[in-house]
Amino acid sequence: MKKAIVITIGSELLIGQVIDTNSAWLGQQLNELGIEIYRTLTVKDEEHEILHAIDYGFQNADLILMTGGLGPTEDDITKKTIASYFNDQLVFHEKTYLWIEKLFKKFGRTPMDVHKQQAYMPESCHIIENKMGTAPGMLFEKENRILLAMPGVPYEMKHIFSEGLKPRLESLNLSNSIKHRTIRTVGMGESKIAEIIQDLIVQFPPDLSIAFLPSSGSVRIRLTSTGESNNEDILNLFTEKISTRLGDLVYGYDETTLEASIGQLAKAKGIKIATAESCTGGLIGHSIVGVPGASAYFEGTITAYSYELKQAILNVSKKTLTDFGAVSEEVVLEMLAGCLDATYADVAISVSGIAGPGGGTPEKPVGTIWMAWGNKEVQMTKKLSLSKSREVNIKYTSVYALNMIRKFLMEQ
Amino acid sequence: MKKAIVITIGSELLIGQVIDTNSAWLGQQLNELGIEIYRTLTVKDEEHEILHAIDYGFQNADLILMTGGLGPTEDDITKKTIASYFNDQLVFHEKTYLWIEKLFKKFGRTPMDVHKQQAYMPESCHIIENKMGTAPGMLFEKENRILLAMPGVPYEMKHIFSEGLKPRLESLNLSNSIKHRTIRTVGMGESKIAEIIQDLIVQFPPDLSIAFLPSSGSVRIRLTSTGESNNEDILNLFTEKISTRLGDLVYGYDETTLEASIGQLAKAKGIKIATAESCTGGLIGHSIVGVPGASAYFEGTITAYSYELKQAILNVSKKTLTDFGAVSEEVVLEMLAGCLDATYADVAISVSGIAGPGGGTPEKPVGTIWMAWGNKEVQMTKKLSLSKSREVNIKYTSVYALNMIRKFLMEQ
Numbered sequence: 031m032k033k034a035i036v037i038t039i040g041s042e043l044l045i046g047q048v049i050d051t052n053s054a055w056l057g058q059q060l061n062e063l064g065i066e067i068y069r070t071l072t073v074k075d076e077e078h079e080i081l082h083a084i085d086y087g088f089q090n091a092d093l094i095l096m097t098g099g100l101g102p103t104e105d106d107i108t109k110k111t112i113a114s115y116f117n118d119q120l121v122f123h124e125k126t127y128l129w130i131e132k133l134f135k136k137f138g139r140t141p142m143d144v145h146k147q148q149a150y151m152p153e154s155c156h157i158i159e160n161k162m163g164t165a166p167g168m169l170f171e172k173e174n175r176i177l178l179a180m181p182g183v184p185y186e187m188k189h190i191f192s193e194g195l196k197p198r199l200e201s202l203n204l205s206n207s208i209k210h211r212t213i214r215t216v217g218m219g220e221s222k223i224a225e226i227i228q229d230l231i232v233q234f235p236p237d238l239s240i241a242f243l244p245s246s247g248s249v250r251i252r253l254t255s256t257g258e259s260n261n262e263d264i265l266n267l268f269t270e271k272i273s274t275r276l277g278d279l280v281y282g283y284d285e286t287t288l289e290a291s292i293g294q295l296a297k298a299k300g301i302k303i304a305t306a307e308s309c310t311g312g313l314i315g316h317s318i319v320g321v322p323g324a325s326a327y328f329e330g331t332i333t334a335y336s337y338e339l340k341q342a343i344l345n346v347s348k349k350t351l352t353d354f355g356a357v358s359e360e361v362v363l364e365m366l367a368g369c370l371d372a373t374y375a376d377v378a379i380s381v382s383g384i385a386g387p388g389g390g391t392p393e394k395p396v397g398t399i400w401m402a403w404g405n406k407e408v409q410m411t412k413k414l415s416l417s418k419s420r421e422v423n424i425k426y427t428s429v430y431a432l433n434m435i436r437k438f439l440m441e442q
Numbered sequence: 443m444k445k446a447i448v449i450t451i452g453s454e455l456l457i458g459q460v461i462d463t464n465s466a467w468l469g470q471q472l473n474e475l476g477i478e479i480y481r482t483l484t485v486k487d488e489e490h491e492i493l494h495a496i497d498y499g500f501q502n503a504d505l506i507l508m509t510g511g512l513g514p515t516e517d518d519i520t521k522k523t524i525a526s527y528f529n530d531q532l533v534f535h536e537k538t539y540l541w542i543e544k545l546f547k548k549f550g551r552t553p554m555d556v557h558k559q560q561a562y563m564p565e566s567c568h569i570i571e572n573k574m575g576t577a578p579g580m581l582f583e584k585e586n587r588i589l590l591a592m593p594g595v596p597y598e599m600k601h602i603f604s605e606g607l608k609p610r611l612e613s614l615n616l617s618n619s620i621k622h623r624t625i626r627t628v629g630m631g632e633s634k635i636a637e638i639i640q641d642l643i644v645q646f647p648p649d650l651s652i653a654f655l656p657s658s659g660s661v662r663i664r665l666t667s668t669g670e671s672n673n674e675d676i677l678n679l680f681t682e683k684i685s686t687r688l689g690d691l692v693y694g695y696d697e698t699t700l701e702a703s704i705g706q707l708a709k710a711k712g713i714k715i716a717t718a719e720s721c722t723g724g725l726i727g728h729s730i731v732g733v734p735g736a737s738a739y740f741e742g743t744i745t746a747y748s749y750e751l752k753q754a755i756l757n758v759s760k761k762t763l764t765d766f767g768a769v770s771e772e773v774v775l776e777m778l779a780g781c782l783d784a785t786y787a788d789v790a791i792s793v794s795g796i797a798g799p800g801g802g803t804p805e806k807p808v809g810t811i812w813m814a815w816g817n818k819e820v821q822m823t824k825k826l827s828l829s830k831s832r833e834v835n836i837k838y839t840s841v842y843a844l845n846m847i848r849k850f851l852m853e854q
């Protein structure tokens with residue numbers, strides 16, 4: 031098991047109705063297992079295309095992970111196409127049918143004919159139960175190569191991979207050949223970071239490489255070691271050197287998110303957090319809540335989109351709103367004070383801005399964002415001048431705000 | 443220009459550190475332009491892999507859209523690899539350099555050597571200015587085929603495609619050959635929908651096909667017509683037949699989101715909306731704010747994660763919290779009343795639940811969600827019993843809640 035290809039099937043992916051998140055998740059899993067993800071291919075749910083994909087997969091890899099096209103409706107043709115590829119026939123699989131029946135009973139329903147079809151499975155495959163849905167996984171083996179076909183619904187796919195294949199891949203103990211370490215930073219651009227650590231990069235041994243992954247105000251620095259021995263030590267050494275150089279730009283490693291690093295700080299210091307948001311629509315708070323266990327340190331968010339709500343709950347004065355406008359240093363400071371009062375939080379952040387596309391003026395164009403953060407004793411403010419795109423402005427502002435919370439918590 | 447392949451470059455995509463959203467966006471664009479998106483391929487940023495991808499692209503398509511690997515750091519090798527593919531050399535492009543210099547001046551900085559490298563461009567390509575960043579787009583033509591290489595940063599890629607290639611593709615007037623129409627529904631599973639409209643599907647002419655795209659409580663039904671003539675009429679006819687059959691399960695068409703349909707209803711009826719959230723962490727409100735112009739009908743969100751905040755801002759009584767627990771019908775009704783009071787909204791929804799993975803009890807396992815919605819006169823409640831996954835629970839609950847808001851607005 032050296033090279034894997036992920037094949038995702040579905041016209042909805044190609045015409046952009048659905049964003050393919052399955053490839054990324056499978057990529058993470060394989061990477062942790064020490065299996066190289068060689069390529070990812072997306073094809074339509076058409077027989078010719080699926081056959082091409084299987085051929086391409088077997089020519090280029092020894093593990094093919096396939097998702098999509100196993101549902102009960104007539105556009106789902108993956109199962110019969112794979113069966114025809116292996117010259118296999120579909121036979122009734124009673125265990126699968128009983129499971130489908132049970133699942134339907136739970137919701138007070140009876141399986142329809144289309145669901146009975148789902149219990150017909152290729153004879154030569156190993157069937158992997160799907161406890162999250164009606165379509166089981168199918169594992170085929172051919173000349174030491176494996177093809178696993180899974181449904182496209184992400185949580186069904188994750189379940190089938192984790193239960194049906196992962197233990198076997200784990201037992202191969204491949205995880206020493208390629209090692210990645212990711213240093214996660216926020217607050218500086220990739221080229222500036224590259225410049226600062228350039229003299230460290232030139233010290234890299236030949237089997238160590240670096241990549242920079244920028245997104246919305248943050249940059250992940252990925253170190254990859256392909257050496258057979260000592261790669262753990264080499265990764266540790268350069269991770270430490272780079273981290274020391276970058277100081278508090280570094281908020282975490284590998285899969286640690288910015289909001290998870292905030293959670294660790296807040297829990298360790300016994301600090302409760304709240305947010306008062308306007309243009310970000312609650313995204314900062316929502317990001318914080320995405321971390322399991324956030325209830326230990328997160329009080330809540332007041333998304334005061336209207337003038338009235340800013341006054342009523344956050345106690346922003348009408349005069350301040352009229353004199354300076356909702357997007358102003360004065361208003362975010364009052365929002366911050368109001369948020370700390372209303373929520374009993376120790377530390378809060380407030381944001382008000384013009385996300386666009388409408389609402390800009392010559393003095394305050396789209397992309398003008400004010401934020402304030404701190405506690406009852408110390409408050410800080412910042413004005414951002416961002417771009418014209420609503421989506422980019424909301425996302426960038428949230429990351430910036432989360433970083434200000436993090437840095438403030440570090441100083442407490 | 444009949445077939446296109448999208449090639450995305452970057453190990454970060456393969457190991458799942460970054461989810462590829464560029465393919466989906468380009469797929470949408472090409473689909474609207476009437477160009478078939480044939481396949482999508484993701485490869486590593488290695489010379490051999492990029493060369494394979496270009497070969498694969500030219501063998502299978504006449505339009506190759508490529509993203510990634512054009513940044514200033516040393517892992518970015520796409521430009522020199524493409525140049526070598528076309529036996530081309532890199533020459534200094536003054537206009538690009540002046541642009542980079544200007545961009546840096548804006549931020550009070552001077553370009554570094556790595557940025558000067560970005561101004562060296564393949565001699566034979568047509569350079570497409572990048573007004574959003576430092577790396578321009580590169581358009582190559584070879585025997586009536588086109589390859590366009592763009593940076594991987596989504597908003598830079600979108601800008602370059604829109605300015606540099608889209609007008610030319612539009613002028614080809616291809617948009618009549620394949621037509622899609624999407625009927626967007628919420629509130630019923632795909633197999634049940636398929637059953638209800640089965641007799642309509644059997645009436646389809648041979649060049650009309652259907653696909654079902656389920657996700658988190660909603661199902662998009664995509665009709666595709668590949669006929670040369672009358673396909674607009676046929677799509678309209680069956681869209682209407684299916685919509686009539688499905689009634690208020692249908693909330694919109696094509697790119698209309700559930701939150702956009704709420705926006706249309708709220709604006710038309712002059713109704714102001716607010717949300718009071720707990721386990722969803724503000725996602726319902728954040729979804730509503732994602733629609734440009736939401737300030738016309740959205741008051742705001744109170745994400746009351748703690749008991750204290752539920753009491754202080756939403757006026758939930760301590761006794762109700764103690765007697766019934768935060769996840770109860772009684773509490774969501776008080777949250778709803780409190781939200782309507784505090785926010786001046788006409789219609790509100792409140793949600794409290796156990797998203798997991800922690801916090802479950804035998805009586806209220808992970809996945810138990812209560813919600814209440816309505817106005818000051820009429821209130822309704824619903825209990826959901828969802829799965830074990832935090833992410834799925836939060837997402838599904840938000841979609842369910844948005845649908846309850848939509849249905850309530852329809853009745854006003």
